[in-house]
Amino acid sequence: MKTRRTFLSDPSHRIRFVYLPKHSSWLNQIEIVFGIINRKCVRGASFKSVADLETRLRQFINYYNRTMAHPFNWTYTGRPLEKKGRASFTPPHHRRKLRRPDRSGNEAVSLNVI
Numbered sequence: 001m002k003t004r005r006t007f008l009s010d011p012s013h014r015i016r017f018v019y020l021p022k023h024s025s026w027l028n029q030i031e032i033v034f035g036i037i038n039r040k041c042v043r044g045a046s047f048k049s050v051a052d053l054e055t056r057l058r059q060f061i062n063y064y065n066r067t068m069a070h071p072f073n074w075t076y077t078g079r080p081l082e083k084k085g086r087a088s089f090t091p092p093h094h095r096r097k098l099r100r101p102d103r104s105g106n107e108a109v110s111l112n113v114i
Helices: 003-007 025-043 050-067
Strands: 096-101 108-113
Touching: 025 050
Parallel strands: none
Antiparallel strands: 096 108
16 A cells, blocks of 8 residues: 555646545536537537647637636535425325316316325
């Protein structure tokens, strides 16, 4: 374990290992950025080559950073979200069933009552 840590923390390596949990909130931020790029640059466009796509993306990112970029309003407090139950919820197996006639008066229709 010690040799692995030494190996992974060596600054001369070309690749840097960063451990992030896959549920972390930075994923939400990158999804927002990818959505903006998709809506404003890629969707509906046609590219002759990968180099053309790369050029267009770099131009858009430079333009976006100059004109539209702003900090996102980050509201997560770091505390786990609490699951709030519905106050008037009754599970289906606890509901009573009543029968009532339909609009034409011919047949009975089941009605769930809480």
